[in-house]
Amino acid sequence: MNATGAIQDHIPEKFDPAEVRNLFPALAREVYGKPLVYLDNAASSQKPQAVIDRLVRYYSSEHSNVHRGVHLLSREATDAYEAARKRVVAFINAPSEPEVLYTRGTTEGINLAASSFGPLHVGKGDVVLVSHMEHHSNIVPWQMLCETQGARVRAIPVSDTGEIIYEEFERLLSERVRLLAIAHVSNTLGTINPLKRMIRHAHDMGVPVVVDGAQAAPHMKIDVQELDCDFYAFSSHKMFGPTGIGILYAKAEHLETMPPWQGGGDMIETVAFEKTTYNDPPHKFEAGTPNIADVLGFASAIDFLEGVGQNRIAAYEQDLLAYATERLSEIEGVRLIGTATDKASVLSFLIGDIHPYDAGTILDRLGIAVRTGHHCTQPLMRRFDIPGTVRASFALYNTFDEVDALAAGVRRVKEMLG
Template sequence: MEVTAQQAFDIEKIRKDFPLLEQEMNGKPIIFLDSAASSQKPAQVIDRLNDYYRTGHANVHRGVYQLSQEATTAFEEARELVRQFINAPSEKEVIFVRGCTEGINLVASSYGRKFINQGDAVLITAMEHHSNIVPWQMICEERGAELRVAPVNDAGEIDLDALYELLDERVKIVSLVHVSNALGTVNPVKAIIDRAHELNIPVLVDGAQAIPHTQVDVQALDADFYTFSGHKMFGPTGIGVLYGKEEWLEQMPPYHGGGEMIKTVTFEKTTYNELPHKFEAGTPDISGVIGLGEAVRYIQSIGYENISRHEHELLVYATEQLEQIEGLRIIGTAKEKASVVSFLVDGVHPYDLGAILDKLGIAVRTGHHCTQPLMARYEIPGTVRASFAFYNNKADIDALVAGINRAVLMLK
């Protein structure tokens, strides 16, 4: 049952759920500020994975023996948990993939080969992660289509007028990020979906950075496809979800061939399985799916209202404190942001700053964050990125600020 907004948000109790936060890094208590790359895992998820491998492991869907049937039940219960979590209409529309990257590749490959042809176009934005650029470049090159890119302004927001001008009958799909991993920008995906649908253009949303921070309702968004990764939402690595509207998935050919995705196989002809199994060839990441289900339960136990409120307070506090550092410039100042702050300090290379922070026990991400075209738009090599989850507190931010000030004295 989800915690109500009235219930207390006990940050110290929550922090105790995450074993890694009690560890040290370079002899210092770890300050983990890289959740946008991969979040930490609560003991509840770790224990569920351990329990599955110790007492419940068997292959799913095929076995008639009790252990296999129990594993299958746990696996499909996790699918139903995810369906409810994102408010998908049907379990048929919840496909397990290795992560957001595979979800995008599945749509680009399967939808692309079915619906994108010579002279067509695909529309993305200038703030996309490489995983939402490269698959579309590959399918456009293969099919003879054009890749269109909607620009972003200096604040790191999509230029909606420019995006809408790029929408025409040649565009066969729009694919964009819900929340920027590099800037924290929360994009107006609902408005973009509505405009695209006026022209009967489907939309895929990369939700990897949104799902840890905010409730996602795929029906309210009316997204045609929505994909996210388990490891960014306190679950295991190597597992993710692609939601797709049944009407599209039924028309799309399988992405991989093998076991489970078939009904019958002869040397002359293969017929494919029903959804969602048509897109789930081979033995799945059973433990990952079960662990993902436990992560969903954990998020629900905290409550998105509590998560959003706490993380917004952290974002405001971090922005205020960082802006007081002389020479520090925040990259990405959109009006709507998630709990990510990317920044540069005049005269200091991001890598050097990140290396000193590491010695102080502070984990941040440095570099281009798999958004090289976005960094080129700002004419910078990369940034230092601090990204917060609900297990962070203001003391973590104070440590970051103190660490930056110390590093600047050493490097300048």
């Protein structure tokens, strides 16, 4: 059996959220004696049984350390681990396997790019351009880089609807920008940024682009060649896979010049006290025993996503988003934060003057899991002059009934706190 297993068998022929739901055991549980309404998918999604089974199968009968082992178990584990990489290569349409690096997640991917690629391009007096809607994970690594390099971070402003102000982006690009770091989809607003156009403009100015794809990968087909991005980071756990594993796609031309980030086993060719030579990418950037089990689980999650069909998922989620937007908008006093034309299924809102923490606490007691607070986007909260938002984020297993439950919950919050 290959790395992925035969989970296609379990996926319903026609997309039926009720059936898809049955593939996720966690969704069957109750909280406070009520059915769980899980609307915190932008933070992390639940896992289908096939992914859980894959982890169990690996640890039950397939576990061994990868690479260099001459025994059968090690060879099998290595084959499955590298087959999973091929799976990811196809999933994001990367040109080749060495351009797909395993990481712990999006954050580590961005840190790798900032630490290894950053100093090659960003020097004294230079600018790293980010947007005002970035997650802290796509701000702080660049601030750390700028601190050591004597450079500075500048932010592209965001409109009241939560969209990049494009003219400002173009204007800022004319400054000493050496790198653009931008989210594909905003975790707080749901805005889908016009990446292809932005990347083209950045490249016209000789500026490489690092994309935080954490919120995009679960919702849409990613094609790194079509985007022409230089780096693209994303996480398995937001797309129905295990925690602790992610991907950094990087163009081969960059990986050739980038120094290794962490030293250790697997990333070397030969080690001597006089001089150590490094392995080729991707292994040059994967020091130490990797997260083998979660790599295999991630491959199962990709099978699941592609089995259901990314276009079908996107279409269904857009219906859910439209319905939720409509249901919440009809409640007096509800204010949506992030009303961009192009959005993923993320809905941030405030209910009158009610503090998001209060709203989240009551919704929790009603069995509705949402996220409240600044969502690791404090600069964006300051931009909108709000303490935080209540954020409902939808995945393919959410239902229209759950949207109704959310709307009823919001009305209850208003009754109790308004």
